[in-house]
Amino acid sequence: MSTTVVVNGGPRGVVPEVPEALIPIVRSADRVVAVDSGCDVAHRLGLVVDVLVGDLDSVSPGALRRASAQGAVVVQHPSDKDRTDFELALSLACDRVAADDGRAATRHRLVVLGTASGRVDHLLATVGTLAGAPTDRWQVDVVLDDHHVVVVGPGRTDLPGSVGDTVSLVALGPGAQVRSTGGLLWPLRDERLEALAGRGVSNRVDSAPAWIDVAEGRLLAILSVVEPVPVAERIPVTGILVTQHEGGTT
Numbered sequence: 001m002s003t004t005v006v007v008n009g010g011p012r013g014v015v016p017e018v019p020e021a022l023i024p025i026v027r028s029a030d031r032v033v034a035v036d037s038g039c040d041v042a043h044r045l046g047l048v049v050d051v052l053v054g055d056l057d058s059v060s061p062g063a064l065r066r067a068s069a070q071g072a073v074v075v076q077h078p079s080d081k082d083r084t085d086f087e088l089a090l091s092l093a094c095d096r097v098a099a100d101d102g103r104a105a106t107r108h109r110l111v112v113l114g115t116a117s118g119r120v121d122h123l124l125a126t127v128g129t130l131a132g133a134p135t136d137r138w139q140v141d142v143v144l145d146d147h148h149v150v151v152v153g154p155g156r157t158d159l160p161g162s163v164g165d166t167v168s169l170v171a172l173g174p175g176a177q178v179r180s181t182g183g184l185l186w187p188l189r190d191e192r193l194e195a196l197a198g199r200g201v202s203n204r205v206d207s208a209p210a211w212i213d214v215a216e217g218r219l220l221a222i223l224s225v226v227e228p229v230p231v232a233e234r235i236p237v238t239g240i241l242v243t244q245h246e247g248g249t250t
Helices: 020-027 038-044 061-069 085-101 120-131
Strands: 002-007 031-035 051-054 073-076 108-114 138-144 147-152 155-158 166-171 176-182 189-193 211-216 219-224
Touching: 002 020, 002 038, 002 085, 020 108, 031 038, 031 085, 038 061, 038 108, 051 085, 061 073, 085 108, 085 120, 108 120, 166 189, 211 219
Parallel strands: 002 031, 002 108, 031 051, 051 073, 108 138
Antiparallel strands: 138 147, 147 219, 155 211, 166 219, 176 189, 176 211
């Protein structure tokens, strides 16, 4: 299974916390696509950018120079356009995978690194774009700040959470028909989750691996960990001062 990492942009200084389970996957990715200022984020995560996409209105000059020097392909679009930079980057990533692999039946992994802070319209547009991702060929993981989001359905999907983690199931589009779940404190069976409704919010992993079987539609499984992975075990972020204090890390 090949892996493509798409690093989305956001407010300056915001870097997502890559979950422990995704660290080796992100580090060994076959290709890294940066979305505008996501180039800065990728560099701070120690990633080498293969393609930089966007209108380049927020990437820093230093990150642009570094990416170009490391051989990145820069695909610049006009500021006035009909699609967001993320949509353009995801479309390009899918095209690159198809061209490189040439096997339509092969499954691929897509890992999106980004943030939920910043512009709400961009966040909703990103979620909408992911709702249309071809999950029959792609396994889609999304990191938004310190949340791990998995695009689920149709079919059965194992969830990456540990016992005690909070998991919220949020339907996309016209809704999702859940056939059954396993490993959740409050199971669902033969139940329809309406789009963006609260019925599936704030469940909890009771035994791992938890799983969900979706008969129809698509939803997001949003996981919040009980305790964050120690900073030293995460992908190191350069340029950020990390200090320890009683009760947590800043």
